[in-house]
Amino acid sequence: MLRTDVAIIGGGVSGLTAAIEASKAGATVHLIDEGARPGGQLFKQIHKFFGSRRHYAGIRGFEIGERLLQDARKNGVEVVPNAFVFGMFGNGIGIIEAEGRGRWLEAKQVILCCGASEKGILFPGWTLPGVMGAGAAQTLINVHRVLPGKRFLIVGSGNVGLVVAYQILQAGADVVAVVEALPRIGGWGVHASKLLRCGVPILTSHTIKGALGRGKVEGATIEALDEKYRRVPGSERRLEVNVICLAVGLKPNIELPLMAGCETMFLGGLGGRVPLHDENMETTQAGIYVAGDCAGVEEASTAMESGRLAGAAAAESLGYLSKDEACDLKTEIREVLDDLRGGPFGVERRKAKTLLNQRTRAFRKPNNGGSE
Ligand SMILES: Cc1cc2nc3c(=O)[nH]c(=O)nc-3n(C[C@H](O)[C@H](O)[C@H](O)COP(=O)(O)OP(=O)(O)OC[C@H]3O[C@@H](n4cnc5c(N)ncnc54)[C@H](O)[C@@H]3O)c2cc1C
Structure with missing residues (x-):
């Protein structure tokens, strides 16, 4: 002892x-x-x-x-x-x-x-391989040198979401979009600006509707939210991604x-x-x-x-x-x-x-x- x-x-x-x-x-x-x-x-x-x-x-x-x-x-x-x-x-x-x-x-x-x-959120398809915490993706990339996919969707625009999104770009993959349910970006302007300069859209008042794919993530549907966080009918869009990173707190x-x-x-x-x-x-x-x-x-x-x-x-x-x-x-x-x-x-x-x-x-x- x-x-x-x-x-x-x-x-x-x-x-x-x-x-x-x-x-x-x-x-x-x-x-x-x-x-x-x-x-x-x-x-x-x-x-x-x-x-x-x-x-x-x-x-x-x-x-x-x-x-x-x-x-x-x-x-x-x-x-x-x-x-x-x-x-x-x-x-x-x-x-x-x-x-x-x-x-x-x-x-x-x-x-x-x-x-x-890391916290999670639930949506159809959230258990598919390819849905992971943003911090988990960061560990894979920066510590283990493994890129878990080629095209990423980031859910959440706090500092963790923004920083990890930029590091995904640095590692050579694409960030197709960052979606944020709030009507404004959550993290620091300096992190957001770096992403915007690289052409990554940060879609405020948007959320994930579902992960698509059989056996693994092959896409995601996102949708717009109104000022009361209600879904905007007809606003759904499909994104071609194979990793969905949750950065929701x-x-x-x-x-x-x-x-x-x-x-x-x-x-x-x-x-x-x-x-x-x-x-x-x-x-x-x-x-x-x-x-x-x-x-x-x-x-x-x-x-x-x-x-x-x-x-x-x-x-x-x-x-x-x-x-x-x-x-x-x-x-x-x-x-x-x-x-x-x-x-x-x-x-x-x-x-x-x-x-x-x-x-x-x-x-x-x-x-x-x-x-x-
Ligand atoms: C993506 C990302 C970007 C960030 N960027 C910034 C930034 O720019 N500026 C900033 O100020 N902050 C930033 N932060 C936040 C900052 O990293 C954290 O607030 C800080 O590291 C917290 O330190 P901690 O000691 O509380 O916990 P941690 O750093 O999480 O350390 C906890 C440790 O406890 C160990 N542990 C837990 N349970 C056990 C157990 N049962 N047995 C043994 N060991 C255990 C874990 O392995 C870990 O090593 C960022 C965080 C993330 C995720």
Whole structure:
């Protein structure tokens, strides 16, 4: 059995920053990730990130992941790749490693940074091979170097849909159209402009009606929507495509928080059911924290800072930071977070902040110290 001060599940951007912050304070930290190399979503991102320099603006996602990983190792974090966490039993963690070997890890504090999963929508033919999440297509193309088709339809014009559409073009395939049910493009103008310049139509007030084909996708029907999202009769069009990518949102991965007994609530603006957590990212189970998309879907910079906050809070509760040191550090991180959430993309988080804090305190349960 392994023992550690702080166990972090998920080595995406939030897990890496949580690990760095806790180990910098002096805690022993184990970072567990199911991937061959940690980095989470970042290792699929070949585009340069936006935002502030402090959050690696202008650097490609996979390079950000590499830097954070090196930083974590330099600070003494024990990185455990190829390790899938199948169960949480208080602060005890069940792990399956390569070749099916089981391991048990017991931690004084646990930070869950399990990321998010792609949402789906239902339409006739949605189970046909060739219908997939946009993130799944991105993994196939950028990580495994496999182009899953030649002609793509993208459903959803948020940043994920737009970024993946452009990367499909870069990989040498065609994007026949992006359809968007809203009357406006959901993602950033800069991503949309790149596609429009390449001649890809972004059809707002349009949706997919069905996938066509026998045994695999051989086409798709799209149709227009009116201002009340009702189908416009006679507007159907057939598109010749062999892959349909769904980019219709992400939802937090809350299986492990649920297994650990953390209370949750539904917050549609943060992707769905979210583990309750307070201003330290601590859940209703004392000693168990969440960070990043797992705590509510936002973006990479906020994931980084929420990870740091959880790492600092975990180190403080183990006595590695004094009250004053922790207070200064957490105040600095919270100010950065407030700043990041100051714009239109932070509205949902701002609205949920007080409610999350109140409910977390109301449902807080003591730490059972890890049961076997
Ligand atoms: C296509 C796309 C484009 C994006 N572009 C941008 C952008 O330009 N700018 C931006 O700011 N953000 C962007 N993002 C969002 C950003 O990548 C995410 O918000 C951020 O990576 C979330 O980090 P995270 O640590 O919460 O989760 P993730 O990066 O998803 O990491 C979670 C990790 O946990 C691991 N894990 C989960 N469950 C287990 C388990 N049971 N056992 C072991 N390991 C587990 C996973 O394997 C994964 O490595 C983009 C996202 C996508 C999908």
